[in-house]
Each structure stands twice: as structure tokens, then as C-alpha cells.
Amino acid sequence: MSDLASSRPSPDEPVDPHGHHADAYGLDPLAEVIAGLADLADLGELADVSGLGARAVPVDDAEPTARTIAALLETPTTTPAELADAVAWCYDDAALPLLLPLARHTDARVRRAVAQALPSVLGEATPGETVRALLALSGDRDDDVRDWACFALGTQLSEVDEPAVREALVARLDDPHDDTRCEALLGLARRRDERVLPVLHERLARDNVYSLEIDAAGALGHPSLHTLVRGHLSGWDDDVVARVCAALRLTDPDGVGEDLLDGLADWFRAGAPHATDEDRYWWSVTLQLLEHAEYRAPEVAEQVHGRLLGNAPATGLMLASRLAQLAGDHGWPRWVPTDR
Secondary structure, three states: OOOOOOOOOOOOOOOOOOOOOEEOOOOOOOHHHHHOOOOOOOHHHHHHHOOOOOOOOOOOOOOOOHHHHHHHHHOOOOOHHHHHHHHHOOOOHHHHHHHHHHHHOOOHHHHHHHHHHHHHHOOOOOOHHHHHHHHHHOOOOOHHHHHHHHHHHHHHOOOOOOHHHHHHHHOOOOOOOHHHHHHHHHHHHHOOOOOHHHHHHHHHOOOOOOHHHHHHHHHHOOHHHHHHHHOOOEEEOHHHHHHHHHHHHHOOOOOOOHHHHHHHHHHHHOOOOOOOOOOOHHHHHHHHHHOOOHHHHHHHHHHHHHHOOOOHHHHHHHHOOHHHHHHHHOOOOOOOOOOO
């Protein structure tokens, strides 16, 4: 799960310094990156962009089920590698009771697979047992296990905001494993925990930074980080440039940018979500902006709504959009659920 120059999640990505294929300078550095993002016409795809639903499929293209896991557990000849592979690719909610005990498995490969899979099989179950298992795994002796557990707690289950979760992430802020340390930082920043502010000041003052540290700066959104983020605009791989630009907007003391707000309003005027690919550009920018900072949705929604006054069709589209729903989830008073 390298955070230097690639998107998450992948358990086997190498840790590699950020490349030198693109930069975030220019009139609109997101243009080429967004052009390569396919069919991001619905803000509901935000989960896939942030890595919550964008894992590759297994080689045999058959996802293991609870029955698969149970059969492996009942077979004496099952190897830890076989069990770990099945657990890692399991999305069957019924497997949750089978996976939870495996968090204490003696083989690190199995424990890592459990940390990877638990958020995917939580379903409608209350998160208590899953969170407790991940809390234990976040302190595992194996680097990759801690990494996946901190990713699960910090990002995949960021709606679970409990003191125990925050303290577990704080405990990993000085972890010797780079990815683990950065996942913990991002998880706390997504919860807007001010304890990460001095950590971010220290890390972003370095010559070389991790992209997850840039993500964390954007998630926290503190204006004192803006100049530091601006100092790291160049040298990133293409798929990271958009994230760096998003962090620059999110830390800007003047707001997310008039160009974004005007462009998003134009997109709704053009008939979103059935506008042309060119018109959808600013919608895609908004996706990236809100990836780790959904709490900014009311700010964006209100300013776009103001730009649409007097245009009933566009306003209606905007109020029915995923942006409005996200804003409503964070207290925007204009959002009215359709089931009312």
C-alpha cells in the first residue's frame, strides 16, 4: 500500500519514492489527470475513487464466500497462504463471524488478510467487534498487518469516531513502517483531530514527503498548511497530481476556488448528470476534493446553490444530487431527503 506515487489499495505495492512524470503547477494541473478518470458522473463513485471499492478481482475471477472460508477452516490440509488468499478477497457479509477469530491467527499473512477484508464484510452489522479486532491488529508485530489495520480504521471506517480508535491511530504516528505511520496520520486528519497539525507541519517541511501526508493536509484543511503543500507540487506520478491539487485547494485560506464553484454551477446548468464529458470536468474535480474532506460539502453546495438562483431546472438537479446529499449529511439545511 505505497502512498508515495500510487492509489490505494493494494497489499503488495512496493514503497517507491514519488516519480517525476507530472507536476501540479499551471493554470489547471488537474486537466490531464481528470481526463483519464473514466465515467465519474456520479458522486456516489467517491468510494471507488478513495479506494473503498476499487480492489482488483482475484485471478480466478471468483470471489470466495462464507462457505469457501468455512470449508477451508474445516480442511486440515489448508495452508495459511490458501486461507489468507481466500480471506483477502472475501466480500460475503456472512463470513464476518468466521473472519473475526482469525484476527488472532498465528500466521501474519492470515492476520493481514483479515485486516484487509473486515471492512468489506461488515455489511449492516454493528461495527463494535470489527473495530475491536482492528484495534488489536493495528498494534500487530507485522508491518503489513498494522498498515492494513490503520487503513481500515483510519479511512475505510472513518465514520466510526471513537476515542479508542483515535488513540490507536495516535499510537501509530511514530510507527517505524512508513505506510502504517501515514495511514494513521490520514485517519486522524479525516476526523479533524488537531493533534496531527504539528505532525503535518514537521513532515511537510521536509524535502521529500509521502502522498498520504499531502492527503492528510487536505483532509484537515488547516490554512497554515497551504504554503507547505504548495512547496510539494512537482515530481508526482500522474495519478497523484489530482490529490496534491485537491490538498492545495482544501488548505487555501480563500476557499476551494471560484473556478471550481463556477464550473460546477455550469455543469448543473448543462443538465448534469447527462452533460458532455467536457462539462463533467468540474464534477470530477469535486469528487477528488471531497475524497477525504466530505465535511466541506456544505460549503461547496451552498456556494453552487447561490450561483444557480433563478434557474429552477439547474437548482433542482443540484438539490437532487449526491453533492446535496453529502452536504445534508453534514448539516446543510437545504437538503431534503426524498423519502420525506
